[in-house]
Structures are given as C-alpha cells and as structure tokens.
Amino acid sequence: MIPTNRLQIFNQGIGTGDCVVYWMISARRTRWNHGLQHAIDLANERDLPLVVVEALAISHQWANDRSHTFVIQGMMDNKKAFEDSPITYVPYVETKPHEARGLLEKWIEHASVLVIDEFPVYTPRRIKEIAVSIGKCEVHAVDSNGFISLRQNREFTTAYSLRRHLHKTIIEHMSQFPTPNPLALAQNLPSFDYSKAIQIFKESDTPITPYEFIWRICEIEDVGIGALSVLEIDHSVPPVQHTKGGSTAATKQWNEFFKERLSDYTEHRNQPELNGSSGMSPYLHFGHISPHQILHEIFQKYDxxxxxxxxxxxxxxxxWWGLPQYIESFLDQVIVWRDLGFIHCSLVQNHHEFASIPQWAQKTLKEHENDPRPYVYSFEEFENAETHDELWNAAQMQLRTDGMIHNYLRMLWGKKILEWTPTPEIAMEYMVALNDKWALDGRDPNTYTGIGWVLGKFDRGWTERPVYGKIRCMTTDSTKRKYKTKKYIETYSVSPSSQQTLFSNAAVNSTSITYERRK
Structure with a gap:
C-alpha cells in the first residue's frame, strides 16, 4: 500500500465499471511509481483488469516538437515494459485540441476507479481537476513527485526552513519509498479485452494512436519531424537530437553521472565549461525516472x-547526512530545492505570477521600477539572443539548442532579464515564456520557483542598488572572473542549425533552480 499522505480520493463510492484505469500524465514510468503501484493494488483488491492510458495532450500553449518527441520516446520504453504483463497499455497522442477530454470521460464511464498522477502545475493539474469534475467514478490522485510528499500542512519560505523540517521528519520520508518494480505485483491480474478499448475510442470519436506513429517520431530527424507535422503544435521548436527521452535514456544518464561525475559535483557544478551537472532535470520533470530510485541507489552504494x-x-x-560533501550537495538539490518547488506550487496557485513573490521583494522592485535601465530589450530580441552581452546570448542559444541552460548561467540569465526589461512583471512573463517554450524541463514546479528566486522568492534582502532594489544581483563581469566562459561562448555563439553541444551527453539541467511558467 502507498502512504496515505500521497493519496487523495474524490467521488468516493461512485463507479461501477469493469476495470481500473490509470491515467498516466506525469509519472511516465513503470518503476518506482506510487501511482502505478496503487493502481495495481486496487486492481488486485477488486479482481479487475488494469488499463494504463499514457496520454499526451496538445491543448496547451507550449505543445511543440521538442517536448512531444521527448515524451513519445518514453512511450516506446513503456510499451516494451508492459508487454510481458497482463496490464493493457494504451499510449495516446491527442491529434486535435480538446479531443482528449472526451476520451478521458469515456474511460471514466467504463472504470470502477480512475487513478491519476497528481502534479501541482500546468496541464497535468488541470487534467486532474477535469477528471474529478466529470464525477462519474471514484478518482484517486497519487503524488509520486518527490522524496517529501506534497501535503506537509504548511508552506516553506526558504530552503533552510524546509531543511529544518526534513531534519525533524526524516524517518517519515524514508518510509515512503514505492515498490521498485510494481509490475511484479500484477502477474495475477485478469486481462482486459482490447476490443473494449477500441470501442471506447470509437464512442469518444477519438482515433487510436498507431504504434507506427510512435515509432516514427522516435526516429527523430526527418522521419520524426514528418510524423509530428500532422499535429497542431508549434513546429518551430525542434527536438533536441542529442538528448533522448524515456526511462532507458534516463537510467543511462543517471548511471553515467552517478559512476563517473558525482564525485566532482561540488567543484564542477557551477563551471560552465565542465560537465558537472547531473542532466536529470528533464527526466525527472517528465517522470521518466523517480527521485526515489536515485536516492535509493545513493543510499545503497554508501550503505x-x-x-x-x-x-x-x-x-x-x-x-548532517554523514555522507561525503559532494553527496550532501547533490542531496540538497534533488531533495530540498526540488521539493521546495513542488510543495510551494501545490499551495500557491499563482506560482507563475509576479503576485506570488514575497511582499518585501515586490515592494523593493516597485520602488525601483522607474530606475533607468542600462538596456531594454523586447521579447523577440531576448528569444533570438540579440542583446549586447555575449555570455547572455550564449546562454539563450544553449536553451534553444540543448533545451537547457547551464546550472549557474541560468541564474545569471534570469537576473539580466530582470535588469533589461521595463518592469519586474514583464521580466517574469518573459522568463516564464522563454523557459516554457524552449526548455525540456519547462512547465515544472522547480522551474517556476527558480524564476521566482530571480525576483527574491526563497531568498533574503541584499545591498540595495538601482533596478534590483534589495534583490540579489548577478553580473556578467563577475561571472567571467569566477569561471572560465570563453569556450562556452564560442560553442553557443553560432546559429542553432550549425551548432554543436558543449558536452556529448548534454542531457540537461541539474536538479537545482530552473525557470518556468503556466498560462
């Protein structure tokens, strides 16, 4: 059984269907998954077949070739993982806006209970709300997001405050690891008649996503781009060719970092020209790997x-942990900073707006709103990396090319947008839009709170200065003095079409501060 504080039950007692349905929308994996584990437990208890529908919607502002390719590559992994189990796996890619809602409603009508991922932001949050509002069967929302569950009955205003809480409640969190391989619990489930699935798609006037379509998109390059062209999404944001999505790629990326680079994490993570970040952020964002798997393997290795x-x-x-410093530094990112963002966004619905910034930060920024800006750029100039600052431009070009910005430079990227826009409200809008559109880990709690950090969220007041007020300032000159950046600038100062990534395995962000937005 999963921990009770990771489960919310809605419409209790409603539903007379002949299967359990797991609507997989954020924990897109078959291992270390509280949601899948709970769905299997329910199916076993009720002696019903289990159907897993992994759905990918296009009915949101930032649907594009980049994020779609990454998710669909994960569907290919999941299809293979479910093949030897009695669970019926149905990958579904929406082809027309709002088509998926009708499909969701039809599956709910046929379900005894619907299990759905609980994710506190953007489209997954809205899909959960829609599922509950349909009201035709019991809905179980399951939190598989972080080491610390979303429901802590309080908000945390700093990383320090969450660390204090973690230190006092560590036993509770250590007891909440999911089953590593929940599919092993499903071996005695009854099978589901696939003809019923076909009928449900027909009833909702929704086309079944053919396997060939998924396979073609996974090919990337011309074959994948051609397959994606039939979808009503943004085709101007291309897939990141050197970063593949899915649990297989996630595990490979994690193993490479864990075995070869974690020991250098403390010294290398802020160095733009060193491959010091974990690269796990997009895989964590799309649920292709669980933070519990990462933590289990660390704890196991170090006994x-x-x-x-x-x-x-x-x-x-x-x-505090009694572990090497590089491990403790990484744990602070993957637990404290990541879970700080998830808990905050679950409690603060306008987390992506300027109004969510602390009052002291709003006050000081408004007091300096009319200060002369050294430069002012339009959204298009920012997006196209057309500022006077070669390091900032390189960071923006890395975002466009790799779907990421280097860990340390991402903070500088945000601070300069604050400095070069007419108002802090506009700065936040620009950061959110740029990150949501181009970042592989966009539209994530961790990235929303990272943007908030640029404007003072989870931080303290600093020496007052023009434009920034008492918000922490960062400068390009000081960054260049602290870290080598010449090679980084050279790498990302050409057009994306002819650009090479700085690292051969440049998967993406580490698990620390990132930026993002929801509309």
Missing part, C-alpha cells in the same frame, strides 16, 4: 541509514 545522521537537526546544508 547509508538514518543512524549515520549527525545531530543537531538544525537545518544546516552540509554535515
């Missing part, structure tokens, strides 16, 4: 348990 914790439990960033 760690809570007896190794070093008191006092005072919220300090390092020295």
């Amino acid at each position: 760690w348990d809570i007896s190794q914790i070093i008191p006092p439990d005072n919220g300090r960033r390092s020295g």
